[in-house]
Amino acid sequence: MTIKALSSAVLLATALLATPALAETIRIGATPGPHAQILEAVKPILAEQGYELEILEFSDYVIPNEALASGDLNANSFQHQPYLDNQVRDRGYAIESVATTVNFPIGIYSDKVENIADLPEGAKIGIPNDPTNGGRVLLLLEDNGLLDLTDGVGTAASVADIIDNPKNFEIIEVDAAQLPRVLPDVDAAGINTNFAEQAGLDPINDPILREDAKGPYVNVIAVRSEDKDQPWVKALVDVYHSDEIRTFVETTFNGAVLASW
Incomplete structure (x- = not known):
């Protein structure tokens, strides 16, 4: 190899080393x-x-x-x-x-009442229509004495698991992303934090009931x-x-x- 060729090879190798890997x-x-x-x-x-x-x-x-x-x-x-x-x-x-x-932590929001206890007889409550997030809202309602669910149902809870509904709430299943839009048309809705924030809701101060952060x-x-x-x-x-x-x-x-x- 000539000196010129060797110099060219060295320059090429240096250029390749200096080029960032994709x-x-x-x-x-x-x-x-x-x-x-x-x-x-x-x-x-x-x-x-x-x-x-x-x-x-x-x-x-x-x-x-x-x-x-x-x-x-x-x-x-x-x-x-x-x-x-x-x-x-x-x-x-x-x-x-x-x-x-x-x-x-999922929250229940309302344009109609300021306290979960003030939800009226027959109130319409929107929940996510996917199995786990809908069940999440139902468990939150049960934990606060508003519904009773089948014993041991846990995170798999669904509307079919409601065994006692003292105030005859009407549970309406809605696509989770659409719940902020239907909030004016229901008495309350369980809304995931990401969709609540997109809709301009405050996930800390606006919910009338909020899930425990641990779970x-x-x-x-x-x-x-x-x-x-x-x-x-x-x-x-x-x-x-x-x-x-x-x-x-x-x-x-x-x-x-x-x-x-």
């Missing part, structure tokens, strides 16, 4: 609001580790798991463990949680079972569970959203 893309699904906001905070930190986080927002609770199971997504971050368990059981998805994220409804990051040991999964979880993201959650949501780690 980032590996992680496509993650989330619902709009806090879930997506937190992932936006995760994104630049994860980029420092060579991963490009592509965040896709979904307005419902069904498509993100379908998209994950089919391979259109690498991960999702929008659901709590009981909902994921229900989806896996009912639909046979080979997906599972790899980390907890945040907790959104089984902590949200999770889910991936396909075949991917759970991939390096990008560990990187994503490590960044999400970092002190920087905890601080972001605490300062951004002021107690409406609680870090689980």
Whole structure:
């Protein structure tokens, strides 16, 4: 090799070393609001580790798991463990949680009354129409003496499990994302925190009844079972569970959203 050729080879090698490696893309699904906001905070930190986080927002609770199971997504971050368990059981998805994220205590809101005890006979109460979040509201009503449910039904509670309804409430099942819109048309509605915030409701001060922050409804990051040991999964979880993201959650949501780690 001539000196000129050797110099050219050295220059080419130097240029290649100086060129940043292409980032590996992680496509993650989330619902709009806090879930997506937190992932936006995760994104630049994860980029420092060579991963490009592509965040896709979904307005419902069904498509993100379908998209994950089919391979259109690498991960999702929008659901709590009981909902994921229900989806896996009912639909046979080979997906599972790899980390907890945040907790959104669900609240019951009303434009008609300021106290849950003031709900009238025959009041219309909207609840999410998905199995776990609807059951969540029913359990909250039961815990406050407003309904009785089948013994031991737990997080699987449904309208069919109501065995005593002393004030003859009319329970109306509505898509979770639509509940803020129907709030003026009902006496009260159980609304998930992310949808409440999008509608301009205050999840701390506006509910006439609010779920205890502790419980089984902590949200999770889910991936396909075949991917759970991939390096990008560990990187994503490590960044999400970092002190920087905890601080972001605490300062951004002021107690409406609680870090689980």
